[in-house]
Amino acid sequence: MKRPNFSRFKSSSLDTTGAGVDELVHTYRHFRMRKLLFIVVIAIFLVILTGLSVGMGQYEISFHRVYECIWNLIIGYDDGSVDMSVVSVQRLPRLVGAIVVGCGLAAAGGAMQSMLKNPLADPYTTGISSGACFGATLAISLGALIGLGSYGTVVFAFLFALIPAAVILMLAAMKKCSPAMMILAGISVMYIFNALTQYFMLTMDEQDMAAAYQWTIGTLVKVTWSNLPIMIAIAAIGSVALFYMAKFLNAMNGGDAFAKTLGIDVQKIRILVLVIVSIVAAGIVSFTGVIGFIGMVAPHICRMFVGSDNRLLIPSAMVLGAALTVFSDIISRAVISVEVPIGVITSLIGGPLFLFLVLRETKEVW
Amino acid sequence: MDSKTTKVIVIIVAVIAVAAIAAFVLMNNNNGGNNDDDKPGSYSFRYMDLYEDEFDYWKLTRLAVLGNANNDTTIDSKDVAYIKNVIRDGDISYKENNNKYSELYMCDANSNGTINAEDAKFVQDMIDGKVTTIYYEKLLDGIGSYTPAKKTYLVPIHRCYARAAVLIANASDNVTIVGGDTQLEEDEFKSLIDFSKFESVGTTSTVSTEKISSLSAKYSDGNVVVMTGSTVNYCPDYEDKGTHAQYLRFISWEGDALTGLLTAAYLIDGVGNSDGKDGTAWGKAKEYEEWYLSYINLIKEQGAKVKESDKRTVLMPYLTPTVNGVDIPGGDQSSLTLRGNNTAEELFIENAGGINLYYEIGEPNSYGRVTYTMELLTKLTKKDILTDVIFMPTFFVADGTNPGAQAWDAEKIQACEDGIAEAFSRYIASDVDVYIKTWRLNGIPMIMDQIAIAKVLLPDNAVIEGLDVEKIWNEYLDLIGASKTSNLRFSNVFIMDEEPFHTLP
Numbered sequence: 051m052k053r054p055n056f057s058r059f060k061s062s063s064l065d066t067t068g069a070g071v072d073e074l075v076h077t078y079r080h081f082r083m084r085k086l087l088f089i090v091v092i093a094i095f096l097v098i099l100t101g102l103s104v105g106m107g108q109y110e111i112s113f114h115r116v117y118e119c120i121w122n123l124i125i126g127y128d129d130g131s132v133d134m135s136v137v138s139v140q141r142l143p144r145l146v147g148a149i150v151v152g153c154g155l156a157a158a159g160g161a162m163q164s165m166l167k168n169p170l171a172d173p174y175t176t177g178i179s180s181g182a183c184f185g186a187t188l189a190i191s192l193g194a195l196i197g198l199g200s201y202g203t204v205v206f207a208f209l210f211a212l213i214p215a216a217v218i219l220m221l222a223a224m225k226k227c228s229p230a231m232m233i234l235a236g237i238s239v240m241y242i243f244n245a246l247t248q249y250f251m252l253t254m255d256e257q258d259m260a261a262a263y264q265w266t267i268g269t270l271v272k273v274t275w276s277n278l279p280i281m282i283a284i285a286a287i288g289s290v291a292l293f294y295m296a297k298f299l300n301a302m303n304g305g306d307a308f309a310k311t312l313g314i315d316v317q318k319i320r321i322l323v324l325v326i327v328s329i330v331a332a333g334i335v336s337f338t339g340v341i342g343f344i345g346m347v348a349p350h351i352c353r354m355f356v357g358s359d360n361r362l363l364i365p366s367a368m369v370l371g372a373a374l375t376v377f378s379d380i381i382s383r384a385v386i387s388v389e390v391p392i393g394v395i396t397s398l399i400g401g402p403l404f405l406f407l408v409l410r411e412t413k414e415v416w
Numbered sequence: 417m418d419s420k421t422t423k424v425i426v427i428i429v430a431v432i433a434v435a436a437i438a439a440f441v442l443m444n445n446n447n448g449g450n451n452d453d454d455k456p457g458s459y460s461f462r463y464m465d466l467y468e469d470e471f472d473y474w475k476l477t478r479l480a481v482l483g484n485a486n487n488d489t490t491i492d493s494k495d496v497a498y499i500k501n502v503i504r505d506g507d508i509s510y511k512e513n514n515n516k517y518s519e520l521y522m523c524d525a526n527s528n529g530t531i532n533a534e535d536a537k538f539v540q541d542m543i544d545g546k547v548t549t550i551y552y553e554k555l556l557d558g559i560g561s562y563t564p565a566k567k568t569y570l571v572p573i574h575r576c577y578a579r580a581a582v583l584i585a586n587a588s589d590n591v592t593i594v595g596g597d598t599q600l601e602e603d604e605f606k607s608l609i610d611f612s613k614f615e616s617v618g619t620t621s622t623v624s625t626e627k628i629s630s631l632s633a634k635y636s637d638g639n640v641v642v643m644t645g646s647t648v649n650y651c652p653d654y655e656d657k658g659t660h661a662q663y664l665r666f667i668s669w670e671g672d673a674l675t676g677l678l679t680a681a682y683l684i685d686g687v688g689n690s691d692g693k694d695g696t697a698w699g700k701a702k703e704y705e706e707w708y709l710s711y712i713n714l715i716k717e718q719g720a721k722v723k724e725s726d727k728r729t730v731l732m733p734y735l736t737p738t739v740n741g742v743d744i745p746g747g748d749q750s751s752l753t754l755r756g757n758n759t760a761e762e763l764f765i766e767n768a769g770g771i772n773l774y775y776e777i778g779e780p781n782s783y784g785r786v787t788y789t790m791e792l793l794t795k796l797t798k799k800d801i802l803t804d805v806i807f808m809p810t811f812f813v814a815d816g817t818n819p820g821a822q823a824w825d826a827e828k829i830q831a832c833e834d835g836i837a838e839a840f841s842r843y844i845a846s847d848v849d850v851y852i853k854t855w856r857l858n859g860i861p862m863i864m865d866q867i868a869i870a871k872v873l874l875p876d877n878a879v880i881e882g883l884d885v886e887k888i889w890n891e892y893l894d895l896i897g898a899s900k901t902s903n904l905r906f907s908n909v910f911i912m913d914e915e916p917f918h919t920l921p
Contacts (some may be wrong), residue, residue: 130630133633135658136629136658138658139656262787
């Protein structure tokens with residue numbers, strides 16, 4: 051992407067009273083418009099993907115009929131057709147689930163990367179997903195013993211996802227803990243949880259192991275209208291909170307010392323962002339299992355296009371995260387007759403795409 | 417941002433997290449239950465265990481449709497009289513008189529939680545063909561509703577339901593089998609179902625809601641009806657998945673399969689047809705009932721003559737051949753289960769004057785008592801060594817020469833027997849007869865199971881000895897309307913030798 055040239059507006063040549071200012075404002079607006087345009091293009095792409103995703107399946111529905119059904123749902127009109135039922139009951143929960151997962155994980159990943167000033171930071175590398183995965187595995191292993199019935203898995207996943215976050219928070223509370231140390235702590239917790247998960251899986255019978263395995267690779271199959279409100283609430287409130295924190299994260303991009311000169315309590319902001327990110331990530335992966343790469347790739351790609359301003363980065367990452375997740379879900383159902391778990395596809399697509407963009411990118415975005 | 421603001425945000429986020437978990441738990445708890453609305457059909461009797469021993473309903477041959485107040489096999493004027501008699505001292509409400517209601521819930525024909533004069537009228541309307549929706553006992557899942565239509569398109573899931581579907585579809589021009597799971601593609605069904613109209617909807621455990629929806633759209637001039645078992649194991653909660661199909665969940669091997677057949681047939685075309693007109697599914701089901709009970713009652717008569725001290729005890733191991741598609745090595749104790757009570761076999765053993773050893777010691781689960789052998793071993797005592805007969809499961813391989821022909825895999829059977837011998841060596845007396853028997857012919861042809869079991873448990877009984885299994889099998893084919901289209905031989909689909917396969921040393 052072509053970068054705007056601000057060099058001609060150096061103070062020595064700047065005409066602060068005439069056409070120079072107008073041109074400066076115009077150029078800035080143009081630059082900002084291009085960033086917004088990026089978000090709009092991705093959003094349009096997401097709308098098209100929505101039609102493709104909801105139109106796919108063994109029950110045939112035409113592309114335009116999909117939008118008609120969705121519109122009917124929005125205005126609260128049910129024509130009683132099988133099409134409407136298939137769209138509203140069987141397919142939309144999965145689509146909405148994919149959008150929520152993409153938005154939530156991308157927002158969490160973007161905020162985490164900005165906060166820790168590290169492109170590797172995301173809910174997976176900080177151990178949150180691994181914690182959730184271990185919690186789910188433990189719940190499956192204990193079965194009826196935990197006495198929470200079918201939602202024991204979700205509750206355990208959520209609670210255990212908060213453990214790596216708590217460890218990082220404790221480290222963050224230590225005054226000499228750098229962002230890099232926090233990442234490394236997260237990775238070490240991730241390894242511990244991964245090892246425990248593997249151990250428990252070895253002791254399980256085949257059926258439980260299959261259920262736990264499904265968890266480790268992530269799936270949207272279990273997303274239903276009954277659990278979506280919780281996911282949406284967590285992702286929406288968390289994302290709004292992160293958006294609210296964007297200006298502080300922007301200040302922290304200039305370094306902790308710079309942020310402190312602006313009167314920002316860096317340590318507190320870091321803890322607060324970590325708490326929000328943990329809850330958002332835990333709230334999502336506790337329903338879907340580990341869906342990797344979205345939280346890392348989406349913000350990183352957006353950073354290349356919209357820069358490091360978190361006020362644009364977080365919403366654009368959310369839209370791109372949603373589009374990537376929906377696209378991965380389409381691929382997971384379309385490639386072969388047997389459905390491939392979405393976690394496999396996000397990694398399979400996200401990995402090479404990420405590598406390509408990183409190698410192609412010459413701009414220093416960090 | 418000051419510390420006060422930070423604390424406020426942390427608290428808000430924590431509250432959201434806790435509220436999210438609480439809301440999720442509450443939403444998942446709210447899965448039906450008693451509805452206070454007293455409109456007809458609004459009341460779902462979900463939490464009553466229809467299989468509690470005190471009712472013993474699983475043992476009864478009956479029509480499991482609400483309104484069948486006297487628990488016999490039809491809905492007629494006797495039921496109207498029964499309900500009027502029950503409410504002579506006043507209405508019986510689930511809320512106010514729970515115990516009494518629980519005993520008499522079959523009288524609550526309109527399923528609104530109160531037994532009153534409206535139910536007597538509702539039953540009379542069922543007899544006169546004036547009701548549009550009727551209520552029945554779903555297998556292990558409370559009360560379900562069904563709205564009959566002129567045209568019915570059946571989609572049986574699992575072979576045991578397919579067998580009932582074949583009888584119903586062959587009996588009526590208004591009923592057609594249009595789909596089913598992959599089990600229906602087995603040889604047995606090739607001559608029983610018109611495959612030109614058949615669409616596979618997936619495997620038994622992965623039935624496609626989208627394919628069911630496609631069938632609903634294709635056959636919109638009538639009911640698409642999925643015939644299957646309990647929601648725990650078959651098409652879980654598909655009623656809520658917007659397929660526009662109706663789901664009939666009824667008994668097949670979990671008790672008397674005849675109860676399931678009668679219930680399904682009545683729901684499809686029994687309203688206004690109590691007498692069972694010819695050319696209707698309900699009429700054919702009543703004919704089947706008469707035939708079926710003639711053999712059951714004959715065996716019961718002979719079984720009742722066996723003295724308590726002469727009753728033979730039976731073990732019914734079942735080795736799961738695969739778990740998640742992976743072969744389990746023969747004799748693997750983790751996959752060796754025993755079939756217990758609340759199953760058709762338990763009834764058949766009891767009918768034939770035998771004792772299912774497991775009945776005394778097993779633990780209940782959703783189907784009564786079926787549990788793993790290693791758990792069972794810890795519960796065995798000296799008195800349990802009285803086992804006389806073991807029914808060994810078969811492991812089929814298609815022999816490929818005749819339609820539906822199958823043979824057993826001798827290697828797997830031997831491995832299974834070795835496993836059983838090892839597991840029970842400390843408890844089982846010598847000279848135990850081991851018979852090879854299939855568990856596969858479940859559903860309405862289980863009558864053949866009953867006869868085979870009777871022949872083992874009543875070896876010196878001349879009446880039982882006189883039962884000709886080939887002849888009875890052909891009668892069965894005739895009743896399900898398959899005698900002209902099928903050359904299925906009994907020996908090809910049902911494997912059990914009358915002589916012991918082996919005697920344990």
